[in-house]
Amino acid sequence: TAATIEYIKPFTDQNPGTSGLRKRTKVFQQKYYSESFIQATLSNVVDSSDVSLLVGGDGRYWSEEICQTIIKLSAGNKVKTVYVAKDSILSTPAASNLIRTLKLSGGFLLTASHNPGGPDYDFGIKYNCGNGGPAPEKLTNAIYQKTLEQNSYTTVSALPIIDLKTLASYTFEIQNALGESWSTTVHVIDAIKDYVTLMKEIFDFPTIQNFLKKSNAKILLDSMNGVTGPYATQILVHELKLNNSSVMNNVPKADFGGIHPDPNLTYAASLAEKTWSENIDLGAASDGDGDRNMIVAKDNVFVNPSDSVAVIADNAHLIPFFKKSGVKGLARSMPTSMALDRVAKRKNLQFYEVPTGWKFFGNLMDAGKLSICGEESFGTGSDHIREKDGIWAILAWLNILAASNAEKTFEQGFIGVKEILENHYRIYGRNYFTRYDYEEVSSEGGAELMKYLRNLVSAENKTHVVGKKYTGNGETYVVKKCDDFSYTDPVDGSVSQKQGVYFVFEDESRIVYRASGTGSQGATIRVYVEKYEATNYLTEASTALSGLVSIAKELGKIKEFTGRDEPTVIT
Ligand code: VG1
Numbered sequence: 001t002a003a004t005i006e007y008i009k010p011f012t013d014q015n016p017g018t019s020g021l022r023k024r025t026k027v028f029q030q031k032y033y034s035e036s037f038i039q040a041t042l043s044n045v046v047d048s049s050d051v052s053l054l055v056g057g058d059g060r061y062w063s064e065e066i067c068q069t070i071i072k073l074s075a076g077n078k079v080k081t082v083y084v085a086k087d088s089i090l091s092t093p094a095a096s097n098l099i100r101t102l103k104l105s106g107g108f109l110l111t112a113s114h115n116p117g118g119p120d121y122d123f124g125i126k127y128n129c130g131n132g133g134p135a136p137e138k139l140t141n142a143i144y145q146k147t148l149e150q151n152s153y154t155t156v157s158a159l160p161i162i163d164l165k166t167l168a169s170y171t172f173e174i175q176n177a178l179g180e181s182w183s184t185t186v187h188v189i190d191a192i193k194d195y196v197t198l199m200k201e202i203f204d205f206p207t208i209q210n211f212l213k214k215s216n217a218k219i220l221l222d223s224m225n226g227v228t229g230p231y232a233t234q235i236l237v238h239e240l241k242l243n244n245s246s247v248m249n250n251v252p253k254a255d256f257g258g259i260h261p262d263p264n265l266t267y268a269a270s271l272a273e274k275t276w277s278e279n280i281d282l283g284a285a286s287d288g289d290g291d292r293n294m295i296v297a298k299d300n301v302f303v304n305p306s307d308s309v310a311v312i313a314d315n316a317h318l319i320p321f322f323k324k325s326g327v328k329g330l331a332r333s334m335p336t337s338m339a340l341d342r343v344a345k346r347k348n349l350q351f352y353e354v355p356t357g358w359k360f361f362g363n364l365m366d367a368g369k370l371s372i373c374g375e376e377s378f379g380t381g382s383d384h385i386r387e388k389d390g391i392w393a394i395l396a397w398l399n400i401l402a403a404s405n406a407e408k409t410f411e412q413g414f415i416g417v418k419e420i421l422e423n424h425y426r427i428y429g430r431n432y433f434t435r436y437d438y439e440e441v442s443s444e445g446g447a448e449l450m451k452y453l454r455n456l457v458s459a460e461n462k463t464h465v466v467g468k469k470y471t472g473n474g475e476t477y478v479v480k481k482c483d484d485f486s487y488t489d490p491v492d493g494s495v496s497q498k499q500g501v502y503f504v505f506e507d508e509s510r511i512v513y514r515a516s517g518t519g520s521q522g523a524t525i526r527v528y529v530e531k532y533e534a535t536n537y538l539t540e541a542s543t544a545l546s547g548l549v550s551i552a553k554e555l556g557k558i559k560e561f562t563g564r565d566e567p568t569v570i571t
């Protein structure tokens with residue numbers, strides 16, 4: 001079969017954001033658009049005759065078409081082996097694991113994560129490297145540069161359409177006009193089972209199963225019609241022997257059944273309501289591509305993700321994986337609350353604060369410096385892979401629940417999510433946290449807002465801000481420090497600047513402003529608000545934070561720049 005060159009015009013808008021290139025599906029459907037990005041990636045990663053890649057995604061609309069395109073371009077670019085997930089169903093964490101266990105060069109993940117899918121919504125392509133983690137900025141910048149100048153791509157258009165429904169292998173002999181020849185092998189693989197095996201190695205499945213049986217605990221996992229359905233069903237129903245009612249929305253759908261597959265109290269409200277009204281002991285949801293998680297429980301309990309990672313870190317000794325390897329260090333993204341910092345301090349563990357986006361954790365993990373980390377944006381994970389992992393987080397909670405009740409007879413009930421959380425607050429105090437999102441505001445307004453804040457905390461102006469008093473709802477806070485967050489990677493020394501403007505007050509409260517890097521339309525401004533209370537831990541978060549929230553609105557001139565009185569989403 002012949003490899004051929006197709007001539008195209010460069011594209012100017014293919015700069016990957018926080019987590020891959022995400023646009024409206026229609027943008028990806030433009031002629032040559034996807035080919036351009038795929039070729040630019042291949043040009044940067046095919047560096048030998050032994051390159052092997054993984055392809056799959058969250059199953060959203062247009063994935064199977066792009067799987068075929070990637071296979072053809074990979075063959076054209078002399079990739080030796082392409083592993084494609086059956087039905088293209090491959091969660092982001094499972095992809096990270098497969099890249100690592102099969103020792104692949106990397107992989108293409110077809111996902112826009114928690115963004116809605118379908119012909120009128122979003123699609124995305126993300127590249128992960130051989131360590132299983134998202135491409136670092138150095139590579140994404142190089143890919144972007146390539147798309148700006150690239151005027152052709154190489155493909156094998158005559159390749160047959162690969163049947164993604166059937167596990168099988170195919171080898172193609174390819175030649176090009178220069179007389180070179182090579183072969184490319186395509187394997188359609190089961191992308192579920194290795195991940196299930198991994199989870200069974202990490203967690204104490206016998207103890208969890210025993211707990212579930214004896215306690216009669218009610219568990220409910222909402223896959224939001226995203227990719228975790230088959231994984232959740234295999235793990236909860238087939239391995240842990242729960243009945244079918246413990247999983248919902250567990251068949252992946254190309255348009256997520258119209259759901260916005262983002263596990264938070266706005267978009268996964270039905271799961272939360274069901275959990276609270278039906279007294280479910282552990283309710284959980286995961287996002288489109290399976291790397292995010294939300295944990296809720298009966299008695300109106302919502303576990304804030306910043307607290308979730310802190311509780312998991314505090315209880316890591318109950319999880320076999322960490323019992324074996326120990327906890328090497330803890331880390332969070334900058335806007336995530338400082339609850340985790342307190343665990344690190346008390347347990348005398350190395351601690352890191354990185355910019356938003358999972359790619360920054362990978363270097364620390366590869367260097368053996370980090371075991372458990374999280375983001376406020378419903379992302380929790382560990383060094384078992386190089387992505388955040390929704391199912392892992394849910395199993396971590398189940399493992400902690402089970403191990404905390406190992407000695408119980410269950411006649412008097414058991415220690416639940418609520419008790420575990422309140423016990424944590426009793427020991428550590430509570431970092432109240434909320435995030436206000438102003439989605440799809442005008443790009444200009446968003447840019448102006450960030451420019452205004454950057455200027456406010458610039459070297460020249462910051463002296464006027466530090467020491468200044470702000471009052472909201474009758475509470476007064478004094479600015480202790482402020483800046484635009486900059487991060488120097490302790491492993492490779494690379495510097496990432498302009499990662500978010502923060503204000504820290506004298507009582508350690510914080511307000512952070514960032515422009516989102518994952519949206520596909522206009523700009524999204526995120527405002528993060530945090531306040532620590534040593535003993536008063538039972539207040540509603542919205543009440544505890546109302547003063548700071550009104551200061552955050554004023555300080556950032558939110559109304560003036562965005563035209564909005566209220567945010568679109570509060571988490
Ligand atoms: C958001 C979150 C960030 C997360 C990223 C990818 O980025 O804030 O914490 O890592 O999404 O998550 P941004 O730039 O929009 O704030 V996912 O589940 O979309 O891979």
Ligand code: CO
Pocket residue numbers: 092113114287288289290291292
């Ligand atoms: Co995701």
